Amino acid sequence: MKKRFLFGSVVKQSLIYMLLMGLAIGILFVPLAQKFLGLPKEKTYTVEFFTITIISGLIVGGISYLILRITILARLKEFLKGIELISKNIFDYQMGQISTIRECKNCYVKIHSSDIIGHLATKYNFLIRIIRSEFFQHETLKDYSNLIGKAVQIEELNNNTVNFFCKHLDLLGLQIYKTTTNGKLSLIKAKGIHTNLTNDMRKSLLDILDEGKEKEIKKELIVDYGTAKIKPKYTIFFPVKYFSKEWLFVIYSNYHLTKERKSLITRVLSEYKKAYESAEIYEKMQDMAAIDELTGLYNRRFGMKRLQEEYKRALRMEKPLSLIMFDIDHFKKINDTYGHQAGDYILSTIGKIFSENLRSGDIVMRYGGEEFLGVLCNSKAEGAKKRAEEIREKIENFNFVYRDYKIPITISGGISIFDVEKDKQKTPEDLIREADEALYIAKRTGRNKIVTYATL
DSSP states (O other): OOOOOGGGOHHHHHHHHHHHHHHHHHHHHHHHHHHHSOOOHHHHSSHHHHHHHHHHHHHHHHHHHHHHIIIIIHHHHHHHHHHHHHHHHHHHHHTTSOSOOTTOGGGSOOOOOSSHHHHHHHHHHHHHHHHHHHHHHHHHHHHHHHHHTTOOSHHHHHHHHHHHHHHHTTOSEEEEEEEOTTSOEEEEEEESEEOOOOHHHHHHHHHHHHHTSOEEEOSOOOEEETTEEEOOSEEEEEEEEETTEEEEEEEEESSOOOHHHHHHHHHHHHHHHHHHHHHHHHHHHHHHHHBOTTTSSBOHHHHHHHHHHHHHHHHHHTOOEEEEEEEETTHHHHHHHHOHHHHHHHHHHHHHHHHHHSOTTOEEEEOSSSEEEEEEETOOHHHHHHHHHHHHHHHHHSOOEETTEEOOOOEEEEEEEEOTTTOTTOOHHHHHHHHHHHHHHHHHTTSSOEEEGGGO
16 A cells, blocks of 8 residues: 655655754753753743744744755756656657657756765766667667668668668778688678788688677777778677678777667667578579579579670670570470470580589570570670580580480570670660571571571
């Protein structure tokens, strides 16, 4: 059961107690004055003297109450005002009337003394600081979540993350390192600061990553900043692990990161892990939509999109572009003789041969049933012809065996060339038509050969 104060007010209760104390002092003053001051009884034990002492006691009690109001209660009112301000800010924030409570600087109270009231004011201000810090972290995390919620690809996520850190935390720069499948460290994104990884530095970063603990270096490291070299006052390393994936975030700043800021960074990086997983899943789904399941190559829809991109790049950079249209010779006869499963085996194996024998920057797609289209970037006729012949020979000499049946396979190919200086009017569709016509000639003139359209 709750205790009820007199009149429901501590202040009124204090006034009553002080007046009663003054009344008690006034009453007790009469016998004390007679005993210790030696005043005669006939003068002290009178109505007039009792009245004067009681009134004086009540006046002392009233003055004590006034002093209480001027000193302690005035300070408590400052606390009340601060609490009302921070409460209003929080309520308005929750109701959506304001976007932040970070600027509630007048929520703090002044510290006027070093006694219990001053100590209470210090603790109160510390509490307000914690509240504002928590809301700052909450708002910052919300801003980051909104930002990365728009990023559906890993590259976009990394760009948004480094920009967010540098802007919201006023950093000199940020680097993101990630371990590769062979355990090495690779720089995947940087902003502001640029450094070349030496073997010693790479080993140090891997050691920090293995420890799995945040580490701060206070000594000034010389790093590249644009075209100049600078010495950030603080360099802090934040290892991040998520299942088999590992990152190392390296933060450079000219100010000391407080415990609250470090906590915020850790919470943001926790959100980064979740966003990375979503982006990775999205990219895998995109790959599934772009990849022909049987051959592992681009499907026609996505491959044509990539052809358009490379065509525009060749125009912009004035670089040559070559197309090779391949077709498996007598593929219908293979299906009729050995079955469609054997045909699938042939397609799958040839898809791997294409992937292994074209450069990483080149494009190869399954264009039709047994037709394949290769796009060779920055490749002239001689190079395209040489690469096509190498692939043709590898397939001719490859040991295709399905259920103990050795199946001889050959392919034919047609090449078209895009020379920016001569062929600016050509479109990707024109190049495909030329490669297809060259392929048609190759098949009509004996198969298992490569024909270049320009030689027709």
